[in-house]
Amino acid sequence: MPELPEVETVRRQLAAALPGRRILAVAAIEPAMLRDVTPETLAAALPGRRILAVDRRGKFILLILEPGAGAGKLDDSPLFLTIHLGMTGQLLLQEERPSDTPVGEPTADPGRRRGAVEARRGSPAHDRFVFLLSDPVPGPDSERDDPSLKLVFRDMRKFGRVELGRDEPPSRVARMGPDAWPGGDWDAEVLAAALAGRRAPLKAFLLDQRRLAGIGNIYADEILFGAGLSPLRPAGSLDRDEIERLAQEIKARLDEGVRLRGCSISDFVDTLGSGGGFQRTLRAYGRQGQPCVRCGGTLVRVVVAGRGTAYCPGCQR
């Protein structure tokens, strides 16, 4: 599942590959995954824009696009193309090779506007969006616009979302709490304030993106195991010591996830299709019925916040 470390792994690859490239065409193969934007608006606003930067907030990836170069009425505003990978989403970078051009069609035709039809040509079954990109170009007036790279948003289930924000990222991104990343804008003090008075189970608190942004089901179970805290504990019941342990563990597990390039227990792969290594370190997630590596007891499965949850009743209190 793409959680913060998986999304950060992808972001780093995109940040190395995309800035300076121009979006030549977009194919919204699955328009139902668009949020608050029509395929027509997308097709009008994106072509011609250069990608300036690739950012991340929680589990959202933000492509920051230059203002002023679009063909539509959104010309003067910076645009934020926001992508959420949902449960099974993948962002893949694929070289756009000359051999992809149909026989009989000129391979070089720099002045031609590439269309959505060309962007989606030959797309496999679960490809939901395809962005056709140019080589990196120095400025808005550059003439180089041969397609050289495709950004493919593939998502077997359709939990992923694409949205377009003007000037600012979409509101739901703005509603999120501080990024849970170790360098994020929070510490044990902030965590203590967020926990105070809450009766919801600790696990539900960790999954709530309005408190800390980026933690999902896998890392939540691993964090709680590492901290020796029960997922069922009311969030507001932690003492100072336990909050410190929780804060440390959040940072440690997410950092480990990023270092191992994500967790590929199900569908996650990076932009090249490679899996991560975090799944080898799992001590709680999915281990119900198996012995606890810390105390030897047996892990159990409960449902918390509607999510399957594995924990050790022996040493998670």
Add this chain to the structure above:
DNA sequence: CCCAAGTCCTGGTTGC
């Protein structure tokens, strides 16, 4: 048929 899961949405509950 049930399970997996992230987010949005709805409706019920709690506590000031």
Add this chain to the structure above:
DNA sequence: TGCAACCAGGACTTGG
């Protein structure tokens, strides 16, 4: 009692 904040659970999706 009124009200907002809070919290639980369903819908969505499709392959195992």
